[in-house]
Amino acid sequence: MMNFSMSLWPQTSRMLDIPPGVIKMDMLCPRSWQKEKVVIVMGPTGTGKSRLSIDLATQFPAEIINSDKMQVYKGLDIVTNKVGEEEKSGLPHHLLGIANPNVDFTAANYCQMASSAVESISSRGLLPIIAGGSNSYIEALMDDEDFRLRLRYDCCFLWIDVSMPVLHKFVSRRVEQMVSMGMINEVRNLFDPRADYSTGIRRSIGVPEFDRYFRAEDFLDEENRARLLHEAICDVKRNTCKxxxxxxxxxxxxxxxxxxxxxRVDATEVFRSSGKEAEHAWEMLVARPSTAIVGQFLGGVSAADKVPALATMGYIRQCLVA
Structure with missing residues (x-):
């Protein structure tokens, strides 16, 4: 993917009818290209932000930057719902599972690393897509005291919205799926009776809720152990909905x-459906409208047509640096 922009330059130069070796800034750097582009995918937990970011990155030459404050830590992949390698579709993901789980990764840390990632991705002629549920990270990145990112980049915000009653039902089912995938043992392996649940990855919903259960499970009979476990799982569901x-x-x-x-992209009908109906609803109500919005944001052309345009931007930057 890093060589993508250079490989497309010959085709793009022919399309723009530019003589080989001649760079005319008024032709190659029109006003719409003076600011770089960034897409930000937002939404409450469970609404499909990772999925949409990957959908978009398969339509436009892009890389993804995580903005979930728990997924930034190493470990607890089930609890934090990190996107799996197969789901990534080979697309680079930045700031995912990179931080020490025992140390707080602050908004200032995030802004510094996310800004660097945005600059790196953009400098290679690709589209940075920021995706995650931690709106405090996104707000800190967008509205810092100097508005550095806003001054350099045009930003397109996508909000996947789902009716709360519908989303709460989905979230509850998802917690049950996480339990079946091994969430309890994953948290048990991290359990420390002296742990501080206000620091690092232990702040994740799905960790402190099991503290009472892990402390007591060896001293309870089967019935009371099951009751305490059920209460912990219900707490996880309740806190996730909150x-x-x-x-x-x-x-x-x-x-x-x-x-x-x-x-705002309303995905409620997707979560009311299941199976093939849900897949079709996602495509029609979320993926296609979002792709159209991003295409318009990038210059009013289709995803396929935007590839050489982004590639040309990367070529221009390399020429200017040289």
């Missing part, structure tokens, strides 16, 4: 109070 509500409220505040231009 998180989804807070995330929804934060996005709404960014849109209404701070005036962010956020494109």
């Amino acid at each position: 998180l989804a509500c807070r995330q929804w409220e934060k996005i709404n505040r960014l849109r209404k109070i701070k005036g962010w231009n956020i494109h």
